[in-house]
Amino acid sequence: MSVEFTMEQQQAIWEGWRDGESFRQVGDRVGQPAHVIQYFLRGHGGIKPSVPRRHHRHLSHQEREEISRGVAAGLSVRRISAALGRSHSSISRELGRNGGRTAYRATTAEQSARSRMKRPKLTRLKQRPALLKVVKEKLVLGWSPEQIAAWSKLAYPEDALMRLSHEGIYRSIYYEYRRELDRGMSQHLRSGSTIRRPRKAKQSLGRGRLKNMVPITARPASIEDRVEVGHWEGDLVMGKRPSAVATLVERTTRAVKVVHLPDGYKAEAVRIALTEAFTAIPEPLRRSLTWDRGREMAEHQQLSTDLRMDVYFCAPGSPWQRGTNENTNRMLRQYLTKGSDLQRFTAKDLDDIANLLNDRPRQVLKWASSNDLYQAHLSTANQPAIPSESQVVH
Structure with missing residues (x-):
């Protein structure tokens, strides 16, 4: 199956792969069947190898x-x-x-x-077994390579050999000729992919119309600027039909809640489940909810009345307007895989999954965790109000 490609053919293969083409489309570029291209790309883990550069002191x-x-x-x-x-x-x-x-x-x-x-050179992970052990432990916990790389800089500021770039971790996972990490380590990544794939934009599908929706453009600036805590974004994560869960993420702290839907994802069941989930949150921390235009929110007016919180909706075909929740759902797919039966997860299971995400350091939070920030606001919200002088009985 091994085919020797010229430098020009290899360049064409990597260009097609970078542009998001399928194995067959890439194969058409160089006149080879899809399985040959797949074999070539998997051998490199989907990562274009760096071109060796000759040092100026070396003879040409x-x-x-x-x-x-x-x-x-x-x-x-x-x-x-x-x-x-x-x-x-x-x-x-x-x-x-x-x-x-x-x-x-x-x-x-x-x-x-x-x-x-081309002589073999020891990689950082082979040089430092202690670093290899740390990287494995963090990957098993569901940390991304970028989170591990950022954390290692903070944890070992004086030891350069205990630090590794996220790209180095990806190469050790995917590149089969290195394999410092076990072959199965890719299953701990959010994508679960065994080959590194380029990012591709996906077309959004419309999901019906709802009555009396308040558009996202009506949201006040305090929500847009993330200056207040208590504004949430939400959506459904679908499994094998008819299983689903609802996901909620707070815009400022990025705190995640995964809501159990034991009675399915029809409008009434979703309203009841969301009402229970939000009722457990102190009122100062539940100010608004932004959702996609799914029919599961047909009872949004009743939800808004019961919780005394505003509900806003994205523009048609624009789920990216609640991007915080979209990004969170991609992370959750590491645990709630597509096509799996989500009914097998109990409410406690979903809480544990949410806690795994909430405990991770996040770049957007300057490498703090969502739990660190959200719990601080939760403690403040739960403190009893101090009575004013007029309320004090003498």
Whole structure:
């Protein structure tokens, strides 16, 4: 199945992969079937390898050709080195490791040099077993490579060898010729993919119309600017029909709640479940809710009345307007995989999953966790109000 691709073909393959083309479409670029392209891309983990760069101190192929011609003409090492602007000792070493003056050939010497450039080099994870252990532990907890990389900088500020870039972690997961990490580590990533895929925009599908919706454009600036805590975004995460859960995320702290829907995702069942979930939240921390235009929110007016909180809706075909919830749902897919039966999760199971996300350091929160921020506001909201002088009985 192995096929040798030219540099031009490899460039075409990586360009097609970067543009989000399928294996078949990429194969059409280079005249190969889809399974050959898939084999090639999986061998690299879907990550384009870096191109080796020759150091300026190293001899080029052209310089080796000049050495070969100089040797054939009977020139001395010093004459050859002077013509190339190189040290005579460099030319002597070049001749010595490639058969001497009698056997020196430029092409053979160049091939040997390229082979030495590809020598195995120890990666950071192989150099530091302690770092490998830490990375494995964090991946099992569901941390992303970016979160691990940022956390390691804070945890080991004085030890550069205990830090690793997120790209280095991805390469160790996906690139099959490195495999410092176990093959199954990719299942702990949010995508669960065994190959790194480029991001592609997905078309949104309209899901019906609701009556008397308040558009997202009517939201006050305090919600848009995230200056108040208590404004939530929500949506359904679908599993194998008819299973689903509702997800809620607070816009400022990014605190996540996953709501159990034991009675399905019809409008009445969703209203009852959301009412119970929000009732458990102190009133100062439930100010508004922004949802997509799904029919499960047909009873939004009753929900708004019961909870005394405003409900807003995205524009048609614009779920990105509640992007905080969209991003959260992508993270939740690590645990609530597509096509799985979500009814097997109990309410406690869903709380545990939400807590895993809430305990993670987040770049958007300057590497604090959602629990750190939300719990601080929750403590304040639960404190009894101090009575005014007029309420004090003397």
